[in-house]
Amino acid sequence: MTKSLSFLLVDDDTDDTSLFKEVLEEVNPSISFNWAEDGQQALQFLKDQDSILPDVIFLDLNMPRMGGKECLTEIKNDEKLHKIPVIMYTTSSQSRDIEETMQKGAICFITKPTNMKELKNILSSIAGNVHSNLEKTLRLLSNNTTTFIVC
Amino acid sequence: MILIVDDKQANLFSLKTLLQLNVYDVDTASSGEEALKKILKNEYELIILDVQMPGMDGYEVAEIITGYSKSKDIPIIFLSAVNIDKRFITKGYTSGGVDYVTKPFDPDLLLLKIKTFSKLYRQAKELSDIKDNLEQKVEKRTEELKQANKNLEVSNAELQQYAFIASHDLQEPLRKIITFTRIIEERFLEKTPAAMEYMSKIITSSERMRTLINDLLNYSSISVDPKFIFTDLTKIVNQALVDLEVSISEKNARIEVDDLPVIEVVPEQITQVFQNIVSNALKFSKKDVTPFIKISGELVQKKSAKSKPSATGEYCRITITDNGIGFDEMYLDKIFSMFQRLHGKSEYKGTGIGLSITKKIIENHNGLITAKSKEEEGSTFIIILPVNQTAEHQTS
Structure with a gap:
């Protein structure tokens, strides 16, 4: 039996968080869902010995206390954490945000979809390919969706 | 005021009287050294300078006067009874004089010369005062313009930043309007096509606004x-x-x-x-x-x-x-x-x-x-x- 997946969403927006959780449950109820409401809380969770490290991190940009860019830098500078794929998950579609986060090591930049079917489609593609060609899957996905995805 | 420089009191007195009779303000100095001191202290419009003096002679005094920035433009008329050769007259001009009058002189002609030179000096001074004034004004205006320009640049940058932040923050609520409208449409309105149609209009308008905000964001974030x-x-x-x-x-x-x-x-x-x-x-x-x-x-x-x-x-x-x-x-x-x-x-x-x-x-x-x-x-x-x-x- 394969180990069940674990996703971490770092986002201060509770509406987006509950939609994300709802859709993720529809996709696969066995995926364990963790949530942090800002970068600081995320790092605290990730560095806690008792936490099970997530398979994917979804990271928002604008958050209080510690934003996504700073959090991403911290994750990529941490020996234990830097291999976890980070997907930027945000309202922005600004090229400077995209360039900066991709340069810092995010594997993908997704502008939050406004269509739940799209979100479901994205989450199920990610869930199905976390350990096999995640980047390639996302690249394929970006060509076949109206959601703004940059890899 | 006119300054007469001569080491002989008799000469000083007669020339002073002549000028005063013609309503000029007159000051006197009996040596080159005294003349220079007075020139530094007071304002003169003309200097009548004796050539032959003990101590500093007239040429030396003239050279020093034209060397000071304060007095360099004051006209100097040399007056001499002894040095009336061409070479002395030439030296008078090269040392800074505007005229060289030999004794004995015709008082009427000397007065006319004095009148002409002091008038010229006053006019030149007025002009240069106007010029200085203008230059100061131009400088002041330029400074004001520079400051205004700087203020403009600052407020422009602030405005750009404001536009960027404002449009960025506008995105967030708009996205939610679209998201939740879609959810209502999908989950609750399948059987009421009329309501669906209104919801679609909300979504279309919101999408349009979203494009607008995005374009504005792009416009305001074009890097300076x-x-x-x-x-x-x-x-x-x-x-x-x-x-x-x-x-x-x-x-x-x-x-x-x-x-x-x-x-x-x-x-x-x-x-x-x-x-x-x-x-x-x-x-x-x-x-x-x-x-x-x-x-x-x-x-x-x-x-x-x-x-x-x-x-x-x-x-x-x-x-x-x-x-x-x-x-x-x-x-x-x-x-x-x-x-x-x-x-x-x-x-x-x-x-x-x-x-x-x-x-x-x-x-x-x-x-x-x-x-x-x-x-x-x-x-x-x-x-x-x-x-x-x-x-x-x-x-x-």
């Missing part, structure tokens, strides 16, 4: 301090075309790209320029004609749309021609201004920001953009960009 890199424009055009792939194949458009020069640009910004112009060309294509877009470029001599081609030119002209619906050239200025649209929203999509972003980018590149068109006969956009940005900065 951009990084210029020498880039092959052909590659940039190809990148822009990849990004437009979907709409190009939807419209079945044919696009021809010539070899374009390598010039110094901000690659992302110029990619956006080509994207905007080509997507406009696609958007405003004729309904029943296959869209054809041709992009070509060449080096030219001057920063002018009509400049002659030149293999060693310092500017690059890029021409983008389409066979679309075109526009009336009387609207040329309008198409580059913010929010100006020539067509109704239902006919053609768009926010009216695309070309103003394009223009701003081109201006940031020290270039120019213009267009030629006739209604129903396609459009041609012409862009002139400097090949070398650093040289452009040095000359401008």
Whole structure:
């Protein structure tokens, strides 16, 4: 039996968080869902010995206390954490945000979809390919969706 | 006031009396040294200077007087009974005198000379005072203008920042309006098509507003301090075309790209320029004609749309021609201004920001953009960009 997946969403927006959780449950109820409401809380969770490290991190940009860019830098500078794929998950579609986060090591930049079917489609593609060609899957996905995805 | 310098009290007295009778203010000094002290202290409009004096002679005194910035313009008339040779007179002039009067002199003529020279001096002084005053005013104004300019730059930067933040924060609630409207539509309205239709209208309007905000964001975030890199424009055009792939194949458009020069640009910004112009060309294509877009470029001599081609030119002209619906050239200025649209929203999509972003980018590149068109006969956009940005900065 394969180990069940674990996703971490770092986002201060509770509406987006509950939609994300709802859709993720529809996709696969066995995926364990963790949530942090800002970068600081995320790092605290990730560095806690008792936490099970997530398979994917979804990271928002604008958050209080510690934003996504700073959090991403911290994750990529941490020996234990830097291999976890980070997907930027945000309202922005600004090229400077995209360039900066991709340069810092995010594997993908997704502008939050406004269509739940799209979100479901994205989450199920990610869930199905976390350990096999995640980047390639996302690249394929970006060509076949109206959601703004940059890899 | 007039200063008379003579070591003989009798001479001083007679000349002083003569001048005072003619209503001049008079001061006297009985030696060169005393004269210099007085000159530093007081204002004189004319100096009558004896040549032969013990201690400093008249020539030395004159040389020192013309050396001071305070007194250099005061006219000096030499007066001499002894040194009346041509060489002495010449020396008088070269040491700074305006006239050399030999004794015995005619009092009337001397008075006329005094009158003329003091009048000239006063006029010159008035002029120079006016000039100083003007210079001060100009300097003050320049300073004020510089300050005003600085204030403008600051408020401009603040405004840009404000526009960026405002539009960024507007995105968030709008996205939620769209998201939740969709959820209601999908989950609760399947059986009420009329309600669905209204919901679709909300979504369409919100989507439109979203595009608008996004365009505004792009406009306000065009970097003020951009990084210029020498880039092959052909590659940039190809990148822009990849990004437009979907709409190009939807419209079945044919696009021809010539070899374009390598010039110094901000690659992302110029990619956006080509994207905007080509997507406009696609958007405003004729309904029943296959869209054809041709992009070509060449080096030219001057920063002018009509400049002659030149293999060693310092500017690059890029021409983008389409066979679309075109526009009336009387609207040329309008198409580059913010929010100006020539067509109704239902006919053609768009926010009216695309070309103003394009223009701003081109201006940031020290270039120019213009267009030629006739209604129903396609459009041609012409862009002139400097090949070398650093040289452009040095000359401008």
